[in-house]
Amino acid sequence: MKEKSIVVGLDVGTTKVCTIVGISDPKNPQTELEIIGIGTHPSHGLKKGSVVNIDKTIKSIHNSLEEARLMAGVSIDRATIGIAGSHIYSFNSSGVVAIKGDEISDDDVERVLEAAKAVVMPSDREIIHVIPQEYKVDNTGGIKNPVGMCGKRLEVHVHVVTGAISLIQNLVKCVEQTGIHVDNITLQPIASSESVLSIEEKEMGTLLVDVGGGTTDLALWKDGSLVHTHVIPVGGNHFTNDLAVALKISHGEAERIKVHHGNVLSEQVNQSAHITVQGIAGTKPREIELSNVAKVLGARAEELFELISSIIDEKDLSKEINGGVVVTGGGAMINGMAELGEYILERPLKIGYPIPFGGMTNIMQNPKFSTVLGLLLEASKREGAPYLQNTNTNEENYLDNDLVGKLSHSIKSVFKEIF
Ligand SMILES: Nc1ncnc2c1ncn2[C@@H]1O[C@H](COP(=O)(O)OP(=O)(O)OP(=O)(O)O)[C@@H](O)[C@H]1O
Numbered sequence: 001m002k003e004k005s006i007v008v009g010l011d012v013g014t015t016k017v018c019t020i021v022g023i024s025d026p027k028n029p030q031t032e033l034e035i036i037g038i039g040t041h042p043s044h045g046l047k048k049g050s051v052v053n054i055d056k057t058i059k060s061i062h063n064s065l066e067e068a069r070l071m072a073g074v075s076i077d078r079a080t081i082g083i084a085g086s087h088i089y090s091f092n093s094s095g096v097v098a099i100k101g102d103e104i105s106d107d108d109v110e111r112v113l114e115a116a117k118a119v120v121m122p123s124d125r126e127i128i129h130v131i132p133q134e135y136k137v138d139n140t141g142g143i144k145n146p147v148g149m150c151g152k153r154l155e156v157h158v159h160v161v162t163g164a165i166s167l168i169q170n171l172v173k174c175v176e177q178t179g180i181h182v183d184n185i186t187l188q189p190i191a192s193s194e195s196v197l198s199i200e201e202k203e204m205g206t207l208l209v210d211v212g213g214g215t216t217d218l219a220l221w222k223d224g225s226l227v228h229t230h231v232i233p234v235g236g237n238h239f240t241n242d243l244a245v246a247l248k249i250s251h252g253e254a255e256r257i258k259v260h261h262g263n264v265l266s267e268q269v270n271q272s273a274h275i276t277v278q279g280i281a282g283t284k285p286r287e288i289e290l291s292n293v294a295k296v297l298g299a300r301a302e303e304l305f306e307l308i309s310s311i312i313d314e315k316d317l318s319k320e321i322n323g324g325v326v327v328t329g330g331g332a333m334i335n336g337m338a339e340l341g342e343y344i345l346e347r348p349l350k351i352g353y354p355i356p357f358g359g360m361t362n363i364m365q366n367p368k369f370s371t372v373l374g375l376l377l378e379a380s381k382r383e384g385a386p387y388l389q390n391t392n393t394n395e396e397n398y399l400d401n402d403l404v405g406k407l408s409h410s411i412k413s414v415f416k417e418i419f
Pocket residue numbers: 012013014015016017043048049084211212213214215216235236237238240255258259260262329330331332333334335367368369371
C-alpha cells in the first residue's frame with residue numbers, strides 16, 4: 001500500500017498558468033486532499049486556449065511550477081494537465097458487439113468501447129476522452145456497469161472528445177520542456193465540473209459554463225454522465241478588449257476597471273457614479289460614468305449568453321438541463337453575470353465555486369481556480385487506484401481490472417465516478 005503521495009494539477013490557461021500541489025493519502029481516501037503549494041503566473045503564450053508562443057508558454061509554466069514548488073517544499077516531476085481551445089470537437093457515438101460467453105466480461109466491455117471509438121476522423125485529430133454514458137444489454141438500457149450480466153448483445157453510448165494532435169503536442173511539449181512528465185490530459189470543463197458540481201447536479205442535468213480568459217467552455221451532465229461539451233471562442237478577455245476600445249484606454253486599465261468596478265447590468269449601477277480612468281500614452285486622466293462601463297460589459301455578456309442559448313437550441317439540450325446552469329471561471333466574477341444569465345437562459349443559474357479542500361482553502365475558493373482544482377482531484381483519484389485494488393467491493397475491483405488499466409487515466413477516473 002502506498003504512503004501519502006504528492007499530486008499536482010497544472011492549468012495552462014489563456015490568462016494564467018496555475019499549479020497546485022496537494023498531498024493525497026491513498027490509505028485514507030475519505031480524508032481531505034490537502035493543498036500544500038500554489039503557483040500562479042500570468043500566461044503570455046496562449047490565444048483562445050491554444051499555445052501560440054512556445055518560449056513564452058514554457059516560461060510561464062516554469063515560473064508557476066517554481067512558485068508552487070517553493071511553497072510546497074517538495075520536488076515536482078509529474079502533473080495532470082488540462083486542455084481546451086477552439087480545436088476541441090466532441091460528439092456522441094455508440095457501439096454494439098455480440099457477447100461471447102454466458103455473461104458479459106471485461107473483454108466484452110473493452111470491445112464495445114473500441115467499437116464506439118471506431119469513427120472516421122481526420123488524420124490530424126486524436127481522441128482525448130471516451131466517456132461511457134450508458135450500456136444497453138439486449139433491450140435493457142440505463143446500465144452503468146454491465147460486467148457479470150447475462151445477455152447476447154451489448155451496446156454502449158459514449159461521449160467522445162477529440163482535439164488537434166499538433167495543438168495537444170504543443171502543450172505537452174511546453175510542459176515537458178520544464179522537466180515535468182504529463183501523467184494525464186483532461187478536458188478543462190470536465191476538470192472544472194469535478195471541483196464545482198455535486199453528484200446530484202450531474203444526475204439531474206446541469207450545464208457547467210466555464211468563462212475563462214480566451215474561451216468559454218461548456219459541459220452538460222445528465223444522469224451522472226457527460227452528454228455534451230462545447231468550446232466557445234469568447235472569454236473574459238473580450239470583455240476587457242471591448243472596454244479598452246470603447247473607452248480608449250489601455251488594456252491594463254480596462255482590466256482594472258472591469259475587475260474592480262465592472263457590472264453587466266447598468267440598472268444595478270448608481271447612474272450618477274463616475275470613476276477616473278488613465279488615458280492612453282500620457283493623455284490626461286478622465287472621468288467616465290460607471291453606467292457606460294456596464295453598458296459595454298453588458299453587451300458582451302448578453303452576446304455570450306445568447307450564444308450559449310443558441311447552442312442549447314441547436315443541439316436540442318433544453319430538456320436535459322433540469323438542474324440549471326452553473327457559471328464558473330474567472331469571467332464569472334463580473335457583477336451581475338448570474339442575474340443576466342438567468343434572464344437570458346430562462347433557467348436557474350448560479351456562480352460555481354470550487355468545493356473546499358484542506359490546506360489553503362480560502363485563497364482557492366475562487367471560480368478562476370475551478371479547473372486547476374479539478375485537475376488536482378483527477379490526479380489524486382489516480383493516486384488512489386492502487387489502494388482501491390486492495391479493497392473488496394466489486395465496484396472498486398472493477399476499476400482496477402485490465403480493461404480500465406488499458407484506458408487512459410482520465411477515462412479511468414470518469415469510470416470511477418460513474419460505477
Ligand atoms: N474578480 C474578477 N472580476 C471580473 N473578472 C475577473 C475577475 N477575476 C478574473 N476575472 C477575469 O477572468 C478571466 C480569466 O479567467 P480564468 O483565470 O478562469 O481564465 P484562464 O483559465 O486563464 O483562461 P482559459 O480558460 O480561457 O484558457 C480574465 O478575463 C479576467 O479578467
